[in-house]
Amino acid sequence: MPVCDDAAAERISENLDRMRSRGAGYADARLFLEDLSENLLLYDGNLELNDTSDEKGLGVRVLYGGAWGFSATSDLEAIEECFDKALSNARTASKLVRLPIEMGDRPPHDSRYDSPVERDPFGVGLLEKLELLSAVDEMLERDWIERRLVRASCQKRRVLFRSTEGTTVEKNLTNVFGTMVVMAQDCDGQMQRRSHSLYTTGRGTRGWELIADRALFADHAPRIVEELSELRGAPVLKRDRRSVILLPGQGALQVHETIGHPLELDRILGYEISYAGGSHVALDDIGSLRYGSDRLNASSYGAHPNSPGTFGFDDDGTPERDYLLIDRGILVDVLSSRAMVREANRRAGREVIRESGGAARASAFYRAPIERMTNINVLPGDDGSLEDITGSTDNGVIMDNPTSWSIGSNREHFHFGCEIAWEVKGGRRRRVMRNPTYQGHTLEFYGSLDAVGDAGTWRLEQVDNCGKGEPNQVMQIGHGVPVMRFADVITGEKE
């Protein structure tokens, strides 16, 4: 399907030229011709969310005098005014600039990316969608279960990107997310929960067929019911230092918060300090910082076709890349965009980052691109299956799925709560434990990584709610992670 009609594209090109003639060093525009979303939620069997939305509009970014100005409008009759406002904002911003922003030069290209989709989720009728959700809901229903939630959300975007460099990118992006949750009171009257979110294998398509794949979604319903049942009478995890084995449902969040965010270059350079925070990583650390044990290999990987972290080209027009962030425990690269890479190298006085990581992303037409995660993965290791790792654990716990996350402002320390833990003693998985928590300091924690599961334990978790930036932006990303074990971790809370 063509992304854009020629008339709108022509008007954007004319205005980009106009920005050039008025002194802009660079400008780009994102025209969202279609941004559809749908949220369906069965809550205790009732369809409590039956919401759709459509958005259409233009976002314009202008670099003038080394400063960014941005403007967005939902009024497509006001394209000229939107460009003028962005230029005016940039001119004002340029009055207070210490280190001018530079985009550098990139050869123009004319590119296109389409998410691979078998069944367009917006072509699937509501009745069929509700049938699928209801079938899952029925599997979750028990008289002792007090709350059941089954949710599906779908997104589809048609975006045209154009820049003053002459680059044009057309994108058709589709995502489908799914979650199921069950809750019941435990023996102390506290509400316990167990959940499962639609994940992918990293291969395949990402239309409605993803959530319809029973192995990825529906088949997990009986498991979470069984695990919730065990949680109701389980003992509370007491405070102790022990090994922690993270299943991918929790490992994804661990990676997200303590590898992904601290390696965003805008955080490292100090552009998020007043809001989300900074990073414990310094520019000089790139290439030398021991981030974790030799077993830790992490990457930004743009080639998983069926992940929300795969988008072809970022909102600078840069192709998404595949590269290592952490190589055998050593920090070797970060998540970056064009302007931030140039600034980092200028500030370091040497080339600390070779090229943009293709991580400039805007969540909507009315938001400016910032450094965002893509698919931030931990690569599989050679320590075998979950059973193999459990078998070599003397005193530990296996943990899965977050209930709570709180991280220090520079991502240097963290505290996580999980839905469930299984005690491991003498190499055997024993009883279920409830209210599990663990905490640690990032570098010390990854330094204690002493087992990484093989490819059979790896899966790609979809994230649809990563918040960052001002104005705030919610982004969709992916995390491919294997089972991981960390030694000597503080777990549980003091009485």
Next chain:
Amino acid sequence: MLDERTAEALRAVRDEASRSGKRASFALHREDSHLMRIGNSSVSLSTSEKLTRLDVRVVEGRREGTHTHVGELSGPEQVRELLGVAVEKTAAAREKSFEPLLEEVEEPVDEQDQFDAGLAGLDPAHKTTVYGRVFETVGRDYVYSGAWSSGSIELFLISTSNDLEVYHRGTDQQFSVVLKHPGKEWELRSEGTGWRAADVTAEQASAELGGLTGLYESRPGRRIEPGSYTVIFGPSAIADLLQMAAFSGFHGRLYEEKRSWTASSTIGEVILGDNITITDDPEDDLTFRHRFDMGGRRRRCYPVVERGAISGFFYDLSTSAKFGRRPTGHDTRSPSLVMACGDGPGDPLVAVSSRKGPVLHVPALHYTNMPNVSEGTFTGSSRFNATLVEDGRTVCPLFSSRVTDDLPRLFRSVSVIAPEAVSVNLSNTYERRAPVAFSVPSYIVAEEVRITDCAESF
């Protein structure tokens, strides 16, 4: 009032829907926003957004559906199309086990008393001037960050329930400037809020930052051992705790579903200290006043906790319908929580001058969350302007320290409450502009607060 062309288009389609027996509501949100971000002592982004959103919700017996459109409204024909989408979704939906409630305007409201034309049309150049003056006054050697969001919103709601209308137009701003020492890494912050352009000044920010740089320059940061401490919480931390307590303790749905930390309590039961009184008061000028909610209910002062006893829970339309309760006016993104002041001394250091041992002064908490909602357990770490106090004197900066405690226990252990209220802005700009400010005491002193971790850095 809303521009007549848009209002007429909405009324026309509402009336058509009503005549044809449909039950529908039309909620319009318009924003004209500007945000300037500061990073590395430069303007890193200056952004404007002019957006119109229309939420159309249809209820048909036990079915419902909602469609939201972001884009300009060309006229009744387009509104009719959007209604058609919602009607179609509703027809295909399945019935609930209860009947949903449709928005119903209780009484007409036309409020614009927190609208300041000066703030609505604030020239971004004014922001660069203010930031520049702060940099000059406090010192160019530091690295500055910050954000200044300002703008206006319009809200308009009508439904087929009746022909009444509510309209809100208001301005709001949220200002922050963070100073970071380039070598020692500590960070200080000053915040501003209000609905008038004059509510944020360079002088106020400069004075707040300048008042702390001496201590931070002269004393190294200190790491404390985990344990129990007396803690002075400042306004930002109090607002954070209040927001968490309200969401997890007094939201009707969580209470009805036995998921809140108040689940086993009843109205009138004393669960917090007798010095704790909390209301949701849309008449308080330290908050952003919204006298109606998007369910159409008239919002008035709503007691939540009176002298430690539960007075009420928040019921939105959806929860009310499910559990057979009366809506309380809480279908709003802009609550006005107010924590009552006390009779402590004006200066928090005086309030702790007789304490033995170290006292922590934590003006702000970073990234709070709740590992156990049933128990009211929260965790978060100190950030910005945190110091160690001994014998009533500030002695040194405090490294990033983690607080992990229970909300009910903490609000039972408050020994001193400041006599003066301040406004804390908790707005976010996820999806749509939604101004939120709470009125809280300028400090509280809580006893035996659990510190569970401390970093070697700020």
